[in-house]
Amino acid sequence: MHTKKLWIFAGLVFLLAPCVSRGQAPSVTSFEKLPDWSGLWSMMGGTVFDTATQTGKGGVVTHGVREHPPYTPAFEKIYQDHLALRDADRFPDVLTNCGVPVGYPRILNLPDAYEFVVRPDIFYIVTENGPNTMRVYTDGRKLPAKEDTWGTYTGVSVGHWEGETLVFQTVGLKGNRDNDSILDRTGLVLSDAGTVTTRVRKINENTLEFKLVIEDPKALSKPWNVTKQFRKSKPGLFMYDYGCAENNRNPADTVTGKTMVLGPDGKPLN
């Protein structure tokens, strides 16, 4: 009897060994069970999270549901200061000078085309604008310990599949630590303590939905729920490279923070 159990145990070890040796958990979802999110996608709605803040001179008016983050008093003040600078044309978008990753969750807030690449071991968000790449590891690994992260624009993301819904957590975000990472050009920011839980699924054949629960004990008084949706583009379209510095006629003045408009001769027009 004992011998039979021993053989069964040995058999299981033999079957699972290849997975363990590659650092994979046996629960990785196989390719044929993953949803088809191929093709190009474009973000629906404006490139801001809080559409109610699009006020003032020079603001773009986009209609939608107000998703003002439940800021703590300290971060509400930061936000209001940013809005005032924005209205005075003294709050340059950090993307204006081309060179930093857009970060998470702002990567869900961009114009131009998106690709969502689904593989058993990893999920990629590839944006034409930037360009930017975000990786979500779905190979069974665990999130790194806090002491093993050091704050980056996009952080570290680990996820798993629940049927055809991808669920992932993002940690290690740098937030506003270096004043070079914002969530949109109204000046929304998080702190370096922010984490995000994201659920992604198709809500119909042509719409992909990201539902985010953003938590940040420094910046938020309670979890902030955000939804972003993407519409599938018609088939056969191409995605191109995007040289942000190729013909950037809108650099920011490093002294005043004003976004400049350069003429064709490179001299400021404003």
Place this chain on the structure above:
Amino acid sequence: MLNRINRALWMALIIPLGMVTIQPVLAHHSNAGFDPEAVKEITGTVKEFQFRNPHSWIQVNVTDAAGKVTEWSIEWGSPNQLGREGVRPATFSPGMNVTIKFHPMLNGSPVGGFIGAKMPDGKILGKWDAGE
């Protein structure tokens, strides 16, 4: 026969242009310098169409009643996005006479955010009637 082919070619070119939707022009940077409420219109000669990232620019020479020529810079979307909607580098060819509607800059500089254009054959590119 040749006319019919020409007409078909023009339709193939113009129909997609008419379907172009206006993307957020200033997605790459703050748009505080433009007046979203104001709409201005100019008619002039295309000098250059800079179909390059992050935004495309239409350079248009406009001659006033006194004969003075001013070069306007009209900012539009990324060539990637516009290209997927049918716009091409040759859409605005040098020497082409066009009328363009745009949101002007608050400080009066000869710069604008593209709304729409009336092409030499009268076709509309972008938006026109609502002045949006």
